[in-house]
Amino acid sequence: MRRKAGSLVPLELSILEAGIELVVRGAPYFHGFLIAKEIKEREDARLLTAHGTLYKALDRMQKAGLLESEWENPIAAAADGRPRRRLYRVTAAGEAALATARAPERVGATLKPEAGSVTA
Amino acid sequence: MRRKAGSLVPLELSILEAGIELVVRGAPYFHGFLIAKEIKEREDARLLTAHGTLYKALDRMQKAGLLESEWENPIAAAADGRPRRRLYRVTAAGEAALATARAPERVGATLKPEAGSVTA
DNA sequence: CAAGAATAGGAAGATATCTGCCGTTTGTCA
DNA sequence: TGACAAACGGCAGATATCTTCCTATTCTTG
Numbered sequence: 001m002r003r004k005a006g007s008l009v010p011l012e013l014s015i016l017e018a019g020i021e022l023v024v025r026g027a028p029y030f031h032g033f034l035i036a037k038e039i040k041e042r043e044d045a046r047l048l049t050a051h052g053t054l055y056k057a058l059d060r061m062q063k064a065g066l067l068e069s070e071w072e073n074p075i076a077a078a079a080d081g082r083p084r085r086r087l088y089r090v091t092a093a094g095e096a097a098l099a100t101a102r103a104p105e106r107v108g109a110t111l112k113p114e115a116g117s118v119t120a
Numbered sequence: 121m122r123r124k125a126g127s128l129v130p131l132e133l134s135i136l137e138a139g140i141e142l143v144v145r146g147a148p149y150f151h152g153f154l155i156a157k158e159i160k161e162r163e164d165a166r167l168l169t170a171h172g173t174l175y176k177a178l179d180r181m182q183k184a185g186l187l188e189s190e191w192e193n194p195i196a197a198a199a200d201g202r203p204r205r206r207l208y209r210v211t212a213a214g215e216a217a218l219a220t221a222r223a224p225e226r227v228g229a230t231l232k233p234e235a236g237s238v239t240a
Numbered sequence: 241c242a243a244g245a246a247t248a249g250g251a252a253g254a255t256a257t258c259t260g261c262c263g264t265t266t267g268t269c270a
Numbered sequence: 271t272g273a274c275a276a277a278c279g280g281c282a283g284a285t286a287t288c289t290t291c292c293t294a295t296t297c298t299t300g
Contacts, residue, residue, distance in 0.1 A: 001249085002295085009249090031287095049252085056249085083257090122266055131278085152256070153256055153257085201255095203285090204257085
């Protein structure tokens with residue numbers, strides 16, 4: 001799909017939004033599974049199918065500097081009797097990217113009538 | 121199904137056999153997933169469906185004293201980048217139960233010729 | 241503008257354990 | 271012998287992350 005540097009795909013937008021909201025609600029971090037449930041609720045979507053899509057997006061975003069992460073302390077996970085999580089935080093760059101991506105929503109919004117009314 | 125104390129269901133037999141063989145082959149412990157794959161090869165079976173059956177059997181056998189287990193060190197699991205395992209060992213009681221269960225195999229083994237040689 | 245390169249998304253499975261529900265089977269007791 | 275209770279086995283899903291393969295989409299370049 002060859003991305004234009006700096007642009008965000010819908011899933012990335014969702015991740016940033018959900019991630020920021022989770023943190024605002026008091027969580028210092030968020031992890032993939034949590035985000036998956038969060039997004040599922042909002043978008044109702046069956047996106048991320050087996051979560052593969054989501055984890056790849058998280059990776060990608062971290063490499064792009066929009067997120068930073070660290071592995072949860074294995075002892076803590078063990079104490080809770082569940083698999084270890086990878087804990088993410090939205091970086092300043094991530095917040096900026098979200099803001100930038102949101103603003104242009106009005107630029108170029110030329111009310112294009114979805115060409116395609118004339119069948120073939 | 122109401123079990124007669126001391127008897128072993130086929131799955132338990134398989135677990136004990138596979139468990140002992142794995143240890144003989146040099147592994148100090150074995151874990152559920154491993155046993156599942158081991159049994160799948162031998163019996164080819166799609167038993168243990170989602171492994172639920174297997175884990176319940178392992179639990180049951182531990183309570184009966186045929187197996188003993190301990191959680192793997194979470195740090196070790198983390199270092200290997202995989203979920204923690206529960207490490208099992210066959211106890212002396214387990215080996216004895218296997219021997220006892222195997223012996224009666226000859227009693228009543230009347231060489232029944234698997235009726236069905238006449239092709240319909 | 242068309243063709244090619246690159247990447248996003250979907251499907252599936254590996255890794256590991258456990259819980260709940262339901263149906264079937266089996267042992268025991270009346 | 272018949273009926274009940276208990277337990278076993280199968281199915282499904284929760285918890286969490288990652289990889290591979292294939293398809294679809296989009297950007298860029300000629």
